Amino acid sequence: MKFLKYLLALTLMVGASAAQADNWPSKPIRWIVPYTAGGGTDLMARVLAAHLEKKLGQRIVVENRPGGSTVTGTAVLAQAEPDGYTIGMVFDSLAINAVLGTQTPYDPEKDFAPIINLAYVPLIFIVNTKEVPMKTLPEVVAYAKAHPEWLTFGTLGPGSPHEIGFDWFKSMAGIKAVVVPYKGVNPAMQDTIAGQIKAMFLGVAVADQYIAEGKLRPLAVTSAKRLESAPDVPTIAELGYPDYNYVTFYGLAAPKNTPQPIIERLNKEINEAFKDPDVRKKLEPIGAILVGGTSKEFGDYLAANMIKFRKIMKPTAQAN
Known part of the structure; x- marks a missing residue:
C-alpha cells in the first residue's frame, strides 16, 4: 500500500x-x-x-x-x-x-x-616593458631562477584565478616570486604599468590597449591554443610546459x-x-x-x- x-x-x-x-x-x-x-x-x-x-x-x-x-x-x-x-x-x-x-x-x-x-x-602573462627587458618567458624564468626576489607578481589575492594560475605556473617553472595581492584588476594593472610590480596575469581584452601603447609586453597566454586576437603570442604550454592549460x-x-x-x-x-x-x-x-x-x-x-x-x-x- x-x-x-x-x-x-x-x-x-x-x-x-x-x-x-x-x-x-x-x-x-x-x-x-x-x-x-x-x-x-x-x-x-x-x-x-x-x-x-x-x-x-x-x-x-x-x-x-x-x-x-x-x-x-x-x-x-x-x-x-x-x-x-x-x-x-x-x-x-x-x-x-x-x-x-x-x-x-x-x-x-x-x-x-x-x-x-x-x-x-584565457589570461595573458604581461610584464612592464621598462622593468622587464626580457622579450620571452623563458628569459624571464631563467632570470627569476638566478634572482629569487626579483620577480614581483600582482594577483587578486588568494583563491583568485590570477593567483592560482600563477602559482601553478610557478611550481612548474621552479621559480620563486613575490606575490602582491590587490583588491581589483585595475589597481594591479595600474601598478604594473607604473612599474611598482613587474608582472601579472591579465584578461586579453583589458591588456590590448596598453600592449599597443608599449606599456605592457605580452609573453604568453594561459590557454592550450594561441588566440585569434593575439596570434603572435605563444602559449605557456608550447614554451616548455605542455601540461599547462588554464x-x-x-x-x-x-x-x-x-x-x-x-x-x-x-x-x-x-x-x-x-x-x-x-x-x-x-x-x-x-x-x-x-x-x-x-x-x-x-x-x-x-x-x-x-x-x-x-x-x-x-x-x-x-x-x-
Missing part, C-alpha cells in the same frame, strides 16, 4: 513538473550575477538576457549579487525555487571555494543544474531539480544566440572564447574542473 502511495506521489510530481515546463515562462526570469555591474560577466549576462527576452517573450532581470568570492550570489541561486524563474552564472569559484574549504550554504557539486558553458576566458570559465546554471525541459530550452536558445553575429559582436569586448554545447557537457566539465583544481591547488589548500 505504501509503495502504491509512493508511486502515485511520484506520478503527480512528474506530472506537475511537466505542466510547469509546458507553461514556462509565464513571468519574468531572474539572472543572478555574483559580481558587481560593469565587468565582463555583467556584460555577457545583459547581452544574452536581451537576446533571450526576444525568444522567450518575458523579461530577463539581471540581478547583481556580489560578495564573498561569489558565495553571496551563488547562494541566492542555489536557494531559489527550482521553477525555471531563477538562473545564474557560475565560475571557477565553485571549485576554488570547495578546495580552499570555504564554508558555503550550498553543495557546489550537488545543488545546481548545469545549463550551458558560456565561455572560456582558463577561467563563465557558465549558466539553475537550482537543482529545475525541470529538464526548461534547462534544454535555455540551452537551445543560448546556443542559437552564439550563432548570431550581433550577439557575438557585442560580446567581443570581453575577450572570451564562446563555448556552448549541451547541458550534460557542461555538467561533465564542472566535475572535471573540480578534479583539476583539487590537483593544482593542493599546496594552497594544505597551507590553509
